[in-house]
Amino acid sequence: MPERQSHDQTAIRTDLGAIFVSLELSRSTWLITSLSPGAGEKLSKHSIQAGDIAALLARFAQLQQKASARLDKLFPIIAIQEAGLDGFWIHRILESEAVESHVVDAASILTSRRRRQAKTDRIDGETLVRTLLAYKRGEPRVCSMVRPPTADEEDRRRVCRERKTLLAERIQHTNRIKGLLCAQGVFDYDPLLRNRRARLDDLQTGDGRPLPTRLKAQISRELDRIELLIAQLKIVEAERDALLEPAGETAPTPAVMLAQLKGIGSQIATILWSEALYRHFDNRRQVAAYAGLAPTPWKSGSIDHEQGVSKAGNPRLRTTMIQVAWLWTRHQPSSALSLWFQERVQRNGGRMRTSTIVALARKLLVAFWKYVSSGVVIEGAVLQTA
Structure with missing residues (x-):
């Protein structure tokens, strides 16, 4: 046997x-x-x-x-x-x-x-x-x-991802400078202003003393790092903007199409293109699942409730879409999706705005996918003025 x-x-x-x-x-x-x-x-x-x-x-x-x-x-x-x-x-x-x-x-x-x-x-x-x-x-x-992804598709994602890393480093050094000055009673110094060097020379502590020599030297070195990051951010953003330039008579890329919508900037348009909309999806369920915005049911016997979105997809795309949903209600208030959001919130007495904005993010991502893949116009959407 x-x-x-x-x-x-x-x-x-x-x-x-x-x-x-x-x-x-x-x-x-x-x-x-x-x-x-x-x-x-x-x-x-x-x-x-x-x-x-x-x-x-x-x-x-x-x-x-x-x-x-x-x-x-x-x-x-x-x-x-x-x-x-x-x-x-x-x-x-x-x-x-x-x-x-x-x-x-x-x-x-x-x-x-x-x-x-x-x-x-x-x-x-x-x-x-x-x-x-x-x-x-x-x-x-x-x-x-x-x-x-192909080698080109993978390399294209580096632009937005590097920009996010550089921004995080700039915020880190900015907060460190503010924290050092806060311990000396200085609260109104902004390291990102153009006069940061001249302003640093004129600072005094809360008890009227000039800044200590070693503290001033440390802050000066932190400013060196910030200025380097600012220069690198300009280079990365120039590369990002180059992706949005139309290539002759060929069909516009998804990023170019999205950037034409009011409320969608070049950074968001590039993220949506490089992280998701370059791919092929068979249906809207695949689109929502890839972003981790698909609902997750819990059904067993008499138990039947939703656990919220799965969060199993691309985290960069999901975070961006939540931000886009809030921007969409502000810049596209007369669109069909914004009206749906407002009606839904009013029906709930102003409650459940967070869960409703997640639902709006899912609907928006599907609408963007239909727009860039099939040319389906988003109902009520307004294009940016030249």
Whole structure:
């Protein structure tokens, strides 16, 4: 009986007609876990040095040779890896070598719900292989595969992300200067004004003394960093604005179309384009789910209530859309979506504004998607004046 069960399982693997491989990546070593046709349920594990693509491809060739010797047939490689620190460069190399490669969202993989969950690279590698098997069999909701962007699409996202990082650093140094001066009784100094250097020389403490020498030197060095960040912000913003320039007679990009709407600036338009609207979506549910703005039900027996939005999507896109929703009610008050928001809030007696603005953000994102992909005009929306 056990022999028959092993034969049946082997037949299932052979019918799938491929060698299934998972890559468990770290900074020091890569663990290659594989399941080959004709080998039953036995999983093979092999470690190589991190970043050694030649050794990885050699291991793939070795797996193909062994499977071919057993069954006299050449089997393709199907690989899977988790989306993480290594990005998508390994995925691109595998595809260039005619390897079917998949990148999975690690948070979507089903795991044990026991109190203490065992976790090792060995266990993770086996889990990835079995997840890939289930995915190729067509099992629904077994995991969520990531759609890797192209190299150009990935590089385009750097502009808005770098600007956000630079702004955070500028705020950090500005707050540090204000905190140092607050301890001396100075409360009206703004490090971002153009006369910051001259103003610093004239400052006095709350008890009428000149600023201490070492404190003044420290603040001066902080101003050096702020001025460097201001210069870098100007460069990044110039690159961002260049993305919004129309390219001759070709069709306008989604960012250009969005920037024409009143209340949508160049920064928001570029974020929406680079983070979401460059992708293909089949329906509005996919659009809302990608932003993490889809509702999450909780139904069991007589229990039936909503848990709010899933927050499982792109956090940058979700944060931006919440900001856009508030701006939309201010700059597009006569649009159909703003009227819907106002009517909904009035019906609730002014309550639940936060949850309603999230619903408006979801509706707006779907409207933007229809606008840039199919040219569907947003009802009541006003374009910016030249």
